[in-house]
Amino acid sequence: MDATPYYHCVSRCVRRSFLCGIDPLTEQNYEHRRDWIKQKIYSLSQVYCIDICAYAIMSNHYHLVVHINRDKAYALSNNDVVERWQKDHKLPTLITRWLAGQLTSNAELEASIAIIDSWRSRLWNLSWFMKELNFDIACHANREDDCRGHFWESRFKSQALLDEQALAAAMVYVDLNPLRAGVANTPETSEYTSIQARLEALNNQQETAPCLHPFISNQNNEKLDGIPFRLMDYIELVDWTARQYRERKASLNSTMPPILKRLNISHVTWLKACTELERNRRSAVGCIYNLESAKHALNKKQIHLIRLDG
Structure with missing residues (x-):
């Protein structure tokens, strides 16, 4: 992207x-x-x-x-990410407990943040x-x-x-x-x-x-x-x-x-x-003039381009 x-x-x-x-x-x-x-x-x-x-x-x-x-996704707070994700998905119990402040260990907290980070990556995928x-x-x-x-x-x-x-x-x-x-x-x-x-x-x-x-x-x-x-x-x-x-x-x-x-x-x-x-x-x-930079960014040796400049 x-x-x-x-x-x-x-x-x-x-x-x-x-x-x-x-x-x-x-x-x-x-x-x-x-x-x-x-x-x-x-x-x-x-x-x-x-x-x-x-x-x-x-x-x-x-x-x-x-x-x-992508910038918008990474500017969201963790709570914003969860709020967006739950609009169209069922939240796992761990995240529900995270929202309610009911986690009892650092391991649970780290697992919750890892899940939220995966959702954040999906939000712009x-x-x-x-x-x-x-x-x-x-x-x-x-x-x-x-x-x-x-x-x-x-x-x-x-x-x-x-x-x-x-x-x-x-x-x-x-x-x-x-x-x-x-x-x-x-x-x-x-x-x-x-x-x-x-x-x-x-x-x-x-x-x-x-x-x-x-x-x-x-x-x-x-x-x-x-x-x-x-x-x-x-x-x-x-x-x-x-x-x-x-x-x-x-x-x-x-x-x-x-x-x-x-x-x-x-x-x-x-x-x-x-x-x-x-x-x-x-x-x-x-x-x-954008072709070479696009090849590099997309990691492709060749791109079939529909040209708009003649």
């Missing part, structure tokens, strides 16, 4: 039946499973120090763009996050389908996002997945995507969408906790990209009005919402 804190992750369903939506073979409706995934992503984001930048939940796979916040997400959904789906066996295609796939250009490209790619697949006509009607959640939050005059990493402006070069773009710029980037033609992929109709007009948001309201939001909540993708 030393190369970059940003990653694009994908998990695909291994079975013939659909993860979500309507299976065209059996005509069985699995639409409710989308909400399972969204709610589990949201709940895990409250436990782990892993921020959700973008997501899209499709019929047989889902995408995540995440930010691994992407593999643990994805494992818990996929395991929970697989168990739910297997119970519903009354079957056993693998639900996901082995391990999740991930791409390291080496710079801000890569982060923006991955987020836009994820947010436009439903439109490119032809199951949505506009970004704001793309169900179970982060762009829809962000736009709904904006319409409701909320600071940011629930459990999504906020956008910030780093004009003052301050080290702030958030995505290093302005929300306005990102939404316009999504809208522009959606209009571009790609062979065998759907695109936004060129006659469609700009996204702010489609959402019926005045420029005054838009500017006020964006400035207040930013003031209050202050293999790899990237540019070629």
Whole structure:
């Protein structure tokens, strides 16, 4: 994780039946499973120090763009770590006694701290996050389908996002997945995507969408906790990209009005919402000049890079 804190992750369903939506073979409706995934992503984001930048939940796979916040995990007190972990896990008796101040020996104390330290390491571990997400959904789906066996295609796939250009490209790619697949006509009607959640939050005059990493402006070069773009710029980037033609992929109709007009948001309201939001909540993708340092950080001799600088 030393190369970059940003990653694009994908998990695909291994079975013939659909993860979500309507299976065209059996005509069985699995639409409710989308909400399972969204709610589990949201709940895990409250436990782990892993921020959700973008997501899209499709019929047989889902995408995540995440930010691994290792510094946040190591800044937590031991009590904070336990409080987070118990939100989604049952605490062992030893830790329950540690919380209650009932330990009777140094050996018990050392064992408790060792357990808490292991949880702290897991709080910023992407593999643990994805494992818990996929395991929970697989168990739910297997119970519903009354079957056993693998639900996901082995391990999740991930791409390291080496710079801000890569982060923006991955987020836009994820947010436009439903439109490119032809199951949505506009970004704001793309169900179970982060762009829809962000736009709904904006319409409701909320600071940011629930459990999504906020956008910030780093004009003052301050080290702030958030995505290093302005929300306005990102939404316009999504809208522009959606209009571009790609062979065998759907695109936004060129006659469609700009996204702010489609959402019926005045420029005054838009500017006020964006400035207040930013003031209050202050293999790899990237540019070629980051490649060598990424190889060293990831301990790889070769990285297949999707270049963003030509």
